[in-house]
Amino acid sequence: MTKRNPDYDFKWCPGCGDFGVVRGVELALADRMQRLGEPVEKTAIVAGIGCSGNLVHLQEGPQPFGIHGIHGRTLPIAWGLKASRPDINVLVVAGDGDFLSIGAEHIGPQSKRNLDVTAVIMDNGIYGLTKGQASPTTHLNVVTSTTPYGKLDDPVNPLEIYLGLGVSLIVSAVSSRPKELAQLIGMAMDHPGFAIVHVQSPCVTYNDTYEALKGNAKKGIEPAAYDLPEDHDPSDMASAYQHARSGRIPLGVLYRRPDSVPMHERLEKAKAAHSAKQRTVDEMLATFVV
Template identity: 40%
Template sequence: MSVETACALTARDYKSDLKPVWCPGCGDFSILMAITMAMAEVGRPPEDVAVISGIGCSSRVPAYTSCYGFHGVHGRALPLATGLKLSRPDLLVIATGGDGDGYSIGGNHFMHACRRNVDLTYIVMDNQVYGMTKGQPSPTTPPEWDSALVPGGTGLSPFHPLVIALAAGANFVARTFSGDPKGTAQTIVEAINHPGFSLIEILSPCVTFRPEEREWAKQVHPASVDPTDDRARAARRVLTDDGFNTGILYRGKRAPYQPAFNPDTSANVDFEAEFLP
């Protein structure tokens, strides 16, 4: 073994030189740090990792890593990641994005990715607002939040991603807070190592459009109970908590969807017999 390969990879090895476009104080900075820390702990070389995203502030993550990345169209990170993972099961595939990208425009894909249970890790940085388009309500925004687009608030119940994920079949469900990068990194490591589709919902304050979210630091608290493999219990727990419980909620036992895929360019002669009259 050469000296180089013997050296453990560090979080720095997974960071690119690009400077994030995020506002100072944005929760996504420490989540980016947590992601790179987790990658270093998992230890797959950057070229074997692909980070896939859609559109939004947090969807800029791929280019800030030194891995292969895809910054695609709004809402479609999960199908893109699914196509990549199914055709390249050798890769570690991570999808990242925000609440608008994942739960609104990408809502259908979110449900079906949970249901399909491909071995992906989906990191959602939930700031309960559209930041890139400068402050519109997202599916997780509280009903009374006032904005230029929806004056007086939406009046709509917020979307409950963790319950939806459980109901739709996700195999690993967790909630963390951006202010706890170490805990978040550890949860990401566990999510990566858990087979199947893993959702990590990370509360990530938007200090620009939702400055009141700075208070989250005081509100979050670790869940007082251990993760369960009982979907119904997990759902009840998360439906009745205050929304600031952090930790791993659910660890399922479903086998991931991964049909054998061994690309082979051999001739197709076998298929021609069926066309004979």
């Protein structure tokens, strides 16, 4: 397909941060196609459930393959896809609720496997599609439909979680800078291993964080987001932790594992090293028969 499906009529609210993210994805894919001479069909987008996951339907221009799966299970689907077709460029798109709540249990295993996919996470600090329930990244004391007295649980720190779980490339970005986001997503897709691009993507309807991110000097609001300093070395885990724990939102390449070997390359090496021991399916089945 060269154009998105006109029959899919889901619409984001005007001003939703996800518009900047879809633009970033479109630009990154166009650049990849040109740079690598790769057809768009070499990419598959695996989407989570939420306003964010609808990105897979709302992309303009040449269409990659898309899978809109079940809530929280983008990574298992991406793993299946990548295990059978390691040549496919797999992009996961999901929200903070999908990825960090119901889907959180999958991040650790795929980090350890170093699954070669890029996950673009749209963090709006709320469940948008289901009309504004608190998510793991909703801040303390924020009133939502499920936290009428203000949120009582501490918010999770996604960057710290990714560092702790050993994600091999961790990028932090904002949806309001789509060209920069495109460049970061492109770099993440080129990375051999598990890459997460965590994007602050405000929900204007249920949790508008534009002002908090950008700041407002007139109101005395300091910007929560800041660019990582030039002397930040992404291979320096201690520095990455320091910025992740700054209480603010560092923007840029937070961490990159220098010796990143993805899962499918590990498998190829193991197969080559143990080729003499490999058995056919019939031989394996025969071991179960007495």
